[in-house]
Amino acid sequence: MRRSLSAALALTIFGAAPAMAALRLCNQSFDVLNIAMAEPREGGFITRGWWRVAPNQCATLERELLRSRYYYVFASDxxxxxxxxxxxxxxxxxxxxxxxxxxxxxxxxxxxxRFLEVDTQEQDNWTVFVSPRPQ
Structure with a gap:
């Protein structure tokens, strides 16, 4: 009885959480990056920024369900x-x-x-990876 109660509690805490929809950017370069993003809105676009992302770190640019297939990202060092x-x-x-x-x-x-077009393929979650620049 005790073992099944523990398993049920662990499932409640760890296994049944809903997936979070998000657009994320992960910095795999060697530089600190400043990030801006754009998304379609009512016949036009809205841009937002800045997120500062250290090397080997990620930032969540959009925390809600992705409403568009295409998003746009700009990154500079x-x-x-x-x-x-x-x-x-x-x-x-x-x-x-x-x-x-x-x-x-x-x-x-x-x-x-100049923003890069990101095709999310109509997924709820999408991650953009920024790789090191070729030397």
Missing amino acids: IFGREALAGSIPMCVATQRFEIEGQEDCLLRGYLDA
């Missing part, structure tokens, strides 16, 4: 060099930000950055 090669232009700021709309970034006082 602490010297401002791009760590992901993207081609989608979107707005970022120098400090923590949330920007709606991606047109006329410079005219609106923002910086222009």
